[in-house]
Amino acid sequence: MKKFITLILVLSLVFTVVGCSAPKDTSSDNGQNAEDVDTGNNGDDNGADKKDKYKVYLITMDQMDQHWVTVDQGAKKAADELGNVDYQWLAPDVKDDAKQIESINNAIAGGADAILLAANGPDAVTATLKEADSEGIKIVYVDSPADFPAVQTLATDNEAAGKTAGEEMLNALKEKGITSGKIGVVSVNASTDSTVKREKGFRSAFEGTDFTILETQYAEGDAARSKDAAANFITEGVVGIFGGNEGSTVGIGNAIKEVGGEVIGVGFDKSDTILQLIDEGYLLATMAQNPDVMGYEGMKTAVNALEGKTVDKDVVDTGVSVLKKD
Amino acid sequence: MSNYMVELENVCKSFPGVKALDNVSLRLKSGEVLALLGENGAGKSTLMKILSGVYTKDKGTIKVFGEVIEDINPVKAQELGIAIIHQELNMCEHLTVAQNIFLGREVTKNGVLSDKEMNHEAKKVLNRLNIDIDPETIVGNLSVSKQQMVEISKALSTNAKILIMDEPTSALTSKEIDELFTIIRKLRDDGHGIIYISHRLEELEDIVDRVMILRDGQYITSMDYKDTTLKEIISYMVGREITEKFPRIEKEVGEKIMEVRNLNAGSHVRDINFSLYEGEIVGIAGLMGAGRTEMTRALFGADPKESGDIFLDGEEIRINRPIDSIKSGIVLVPEDRKRDGLCTKLSIKDNISLPNLDLLTSKMGVVNRKKENEITEETVKNLTIRLTNSDANAESLSGGNQQKVVVGKWLARDSRVVIFDEPTRGIDVAAKVEIYNLMNELKDQGIGVLFVSSEMQEILGISDRILVMADGKITKELDIEEATQDIILEYATKFDRKIEMKKEA
Amino acid sequence: MESNNSSKRFKRIFSKRGMGQVITVSIGLIMLIIVFGFLNPNFFSYRNISNLLRQIAPIILIGVGQSYVLITGNIDLSIGSVVGMSCMISATLMTKGMNPWLAVCISYISSIFIGILNGKLISKAKLPAFIATLGTMTIARGIAQIVNNNYNTDSIGAKAEGFRNFFYYGKTLGLYNTIWIALVMWLVFNFILSRTRTGRHIYAVGSNINAANLSGVNISSTITKAYLVSAVCSATVGLIITATSGMGTMDAGNGYELYAVASSVIGGVSTLGGQGILLGTIVGASIWGVLQNGLQFAGAPVAIRNIVIGIIVIISVLLDIVVRANKNVTKSKSKGKS
Secondary structure, rough: OHHHHHHHHHEEEEEEEEHHOOOOOOOOOOOOOOOOOOOOOOOOOOOOOOOOOOOEEEEEOOOOHHHHHHHHHHHOOOOOHHHOOEEEEOOOOOOOHHHHHHHHHHHHOOOOOEEOOHHHHHHHOOHHHHHHHHHHOOOEEEEEOOOOOOOEEOOOHHHHHHHHHHHHHHHHHHHOOOOOEEEEEOOOOOOHHHHHHHHHHHHHHHHOOOOEEEOOEEEOOOOOHHHHHHHHHHHEEEEEEEEEEHHHHHHHHHHHOOOOOOEEEEOOOOOOHHHHHHHHOOOOOOEOOOOOHEEEEEEHHHHHHHHHOOOOOOOOOEEEEEEEEO | OOEEEEEEEEEEEOOOOOOEEEEEEEEEEEEEEEEEEEEOOOOOHHHHHHHHHOOOOEEHHHHEEEEEOOHHHHHHHHHEEEEEEEOOOOOOOOHHHHHHHOOOOOEEOOOOHHHHHHHHHHHHHHHHHHOOOOOOOHHHHHHHHHHHHHHHHHHHHHOOOOEEEEEEOOOOOOHHHHHHHHHHHHHHOOOEEEEEEEHHHHHHHOOOEEEEEEEOEEEEEEEEEEHHOOOHHHHHHHHHOOOOOOOOOOOOOEEEEEEEEEOOOOOOOOOOEEEEOOOOEEEEOOOOOHHHHHHHHHHHOOOOEEEEEEOOOOOOOOOHHHHHHHOEEEEOOOOOHHHHHHHOOOEHHHHHHHHHHHHHEEOOOOHHHHHHHHHHHHHHOOOOOOOOOOOEHHHHOHHHHHHHHHHHHHHHHOOOOOEEEOOOOOOOHHHHHHHHHHHHHHHHHHOOEEEEEHHHHHHHHHHHHHEEEOOOOEEEEHHHHHHHHHHHHHHHHOOHHHHHOOOOO | OOOHHHHHHHHHHHHOOOHHHHHHHHHHHHHHHHHHHOOHHHHHHHHHHHHHHHHHHHHHHHHHHHHHHHHHOOOOHHHHHHHHHHHHHHHHHHHHOOOHHHHHHHHHHHHHHHHHHHHHHHHOOOOOOHHHHHHHHHHHHHHHHHOOOOOOOOOOOOHHHHHHHHHOOOOOOOEEEEHHHHHHHHHHHHHHHHHEHHHHHHHHHOOOHHHHHHHHOOOHHHHHHHHHHHHHHHHHHHHHHHHHHOOOOOOOOOOOOOHHHHHHOOOOOOOOOOOOHHHHHHHHHHHHHHHHHHHHHHOOOOHHHHHHHHHHHHHHHHHHHHHHHHHHHHHHHHHOOO
16 A cells, blocks of 8 residues: 555656646647748858758746746747747756756757757856757757857846846936935845846946945745845835846835835836736836747747858847836 | 453464464453463463454454453453553653543543643542652653553553553562552452563562463463462473484683673673683573673673673773774674664675675775675585575575574674574574584684573573573573573572562561 | 742743743844844834734744644645645636635645645555655645646736735734734644644654554544644645735745744754644744844845754754653663563
8 A cells, every 4th residue: 555655646746747847838830831931031051951840949947937938938939930940848847957957958869959048057057068069959048148159149138137227226216316325135046147147237336326235135036035025124224125036026016015115126027916016106117028039039040040041149138128107 | 150350262373484372271360460471482472462452363262251252452452441561661751641641531621631630530540559650740751660650550540450561570670669569469459450471580479379371382381379389480481392403513612712801781781701712602591681682782882881891812802882893803693683684675795795895895995896706605605595696685585594694794704703692583493503503613613602592492402601691690600511491590580689578467 | 939829830831841942942032132133223123023023923834833743753844835835826816816715715725635635645654754745745836836827926916905914914903914813823723732632642643653552542633633734824824925925926935844844943842753832833933033034134145044044953953852862861771671
């Protein structure tokens, strides 16, 4: 009995894990067209095979964040338009270097022609990327690059975006007549490159001013814990708080809402809750990334590279939209 | 009808390979203390487990208060008024006395515990037995003897009329035994029936009315205590012919190999002094609780000791941990081979090489496979260990072969003294002989052999000298010529006289 | 020494098993508060104390749940995932327009299911608690992810304002509702543990499961009840988080089972079972909360916070094990052996 139950449990565990890491999208089914889809480019073959269908994998950091979901949507859209892509989204259930390496390996084993990758970190997966590269797989970075040469990187210039956020806050404070005081930062952790850069950019906007930015509180992007951290900042008397990602921003928004909105909050990423908080006036602005653009353009770049066409830019800043109450 | 509280008739119980009880009968009257006696393995605790519902009998009848009872289980036994107090106490040490007494039968009012009432009731029960304990004391803070009294009180509070007590005095001081016996006498006088199991034959005379003796799973006899003597009881417990053959070799005793002086380790190893010579096998006899295993473990360094000087070939050696002992050449083949002697999930080869890795590894710590295989092959050959393949798990071997692996791993390293603790327990007859031959081999080679055994025949069959232990001390040293079963048992039951005589007018 | 009733009762309360550690850690807690208060003037402000109490409340709840399980001699690793599951289920249902209170009910029901599953796996199927709750931890987290198709949810909407106020934002008699919720639940569960048969059996099972069994205690039922309590507490915390954020996040509650163990152990609940009182869990949870809060104000980097808490937990567990080991050594020396 005991063995039987253990077996069932293990099987369920396995199925759940597999289920969660199963890709959301299957290959695009566009019917077989005899003609090539018009890509506007009848360029030369740079020695690359023009295949019927290219196998392209998207590998992100995890599957949960809406951010990645949007990247996937963008990529899928491009794949559908292009028509010659067999597209799959692979991602581990949680952000984990070993699991991402596994995903990349799976993609290689699955016969990938190109991989769109949001690398966990600059060095975390370079070894596997070398392997992929030696198999002739084209690599395009979306959102987070790794330290390995690739076709192109499409990302938010996080540092610039962070600076923009800072500037927005400064302006708002100036309008209120506040020129000095304490500022709080609630972010994810010290190892996620993107959020670290955003913080850096944010802090740079405040250089030379009379504002003091307090020690950053890391809450792993957990909305509830971020709210606690922000509430503590408010008790300390900050005049503004910055949130480094979606969860952090939700947290600071809720904290500001609770005290009636005296504090200026600026954050990152877009979600229904964040938009609502902006609408209600509790958050000043959020830097909405354009993950769909990353996915869309990234897919296009990948296919271009596969078809042997030249790719002009190394890095594409997919930019941020500053979303405020309109 | 009968005025017996309990009648067991022709009860039989077998376990795989062993007939534990063979047509055993027992009768218990109200108002009497019946001592159930017999050697280790005679069947006493099996019989009691059947009565208390833990085991089911294969054959026979059980009658309680004149009624035939089928299908006893622990709950039913309790309802019938049978309570058993095990040697290992069953108390929840974090709870109070009252809480333990009422465990499983808590008194509640509207769902809320009535602690006050339970404390009160508990105090009443304790008072009935003249036990002076505050019912709100945490059991874990009580001495073992007081815990035992709490268990007795618990049994009484369930209105048990029949009490079975298994080795109740093994952990008590003389004063505590006094108090316990007062309680037992009171219970008896109140009409309870008590079955008393103990090896401490000398205490019987203060408490016991009748005596019943089992041997090898069979009922031998029973009589009133006053109609018999200790000597007679012992001879009934032990009386059988030595039927097994023991290969004995003659060898002249040579130099002194080891001397142990002043070994003390807790209450089970007290003031041990003995010597071991080349060319002899020394057997250590005694009953359970005598401290034999503890002594070998203290000697080997497996347990800490308070004092003890050990001399090997004339030189003093310091043994604080097993590795000290092993390095000096004293090795131990433990009592529980599956638990302490082998890594059952490892291969036979791994087991043999494990304590010998220092001989098999290069400077860098890499194991030399070739040497490992050689050592394994040699050991298997020398001891004729029957196996299919030395990479198989150790647990796949039969008991006898397992034991050979346990011994073999030590022999690979030229040990000087080999200590065996119950070397043939659970091994079939043929394999036993092989082990005896092995011991003789060692004796012949001048390696010291010390062995602990509970089987009287084995001790008498193989030893050249016998040390009898009781209550942590060596009570007698015997040469094989002067040793008999009766003498051994006599000295094995020589506990420090713990009971103060209470002369009643 | 006079032995009048009130001084006897006083003595009894303080000599009750477990109070020793509770008193020690309470002193530690007070010292911490003084230090942090000294380092930071804002610490004692009404706003901060209110916030602080509200931050401690969920930790008390998961601490109570884990304490129940620890006292039976087991562990519950699924607490964090049940928190997440409850958060996601309630939020998802609310975003789809369901009446918030109905959503609350469904969250509780699903958590109860996990609690029963835990109890039965451990007591009937005899799986080690570590393995069983590891399994349900994964299952519950999986449910949290699937329930809204692998996304975090949208905002739960204006209809849920009442819900949000009840569980988080509202105040009653000057204290946040969250605090009252934790307090009431603590009172109820403490009562059960100390004054009812079930509670007594929970201690017995943890103290000596064999003795309990031989005394007629229903082991399976007792263990399952402990896990049920844990599940209900976790579910409540999940709802609190939904109320806090106004949305459901799939990784809510991540790691909470360990905070729960820490709170319990610091407060004197033994990981070996049979011992500890819920009063200690409150103190343990408070120490945790005060550290989180105070270290932020002190400007300490998060890494320091983790190290400090880790050290405190290790010391508490060490003390627990060392004290128990000493008691066992003296015990086995006086017991008969071969």
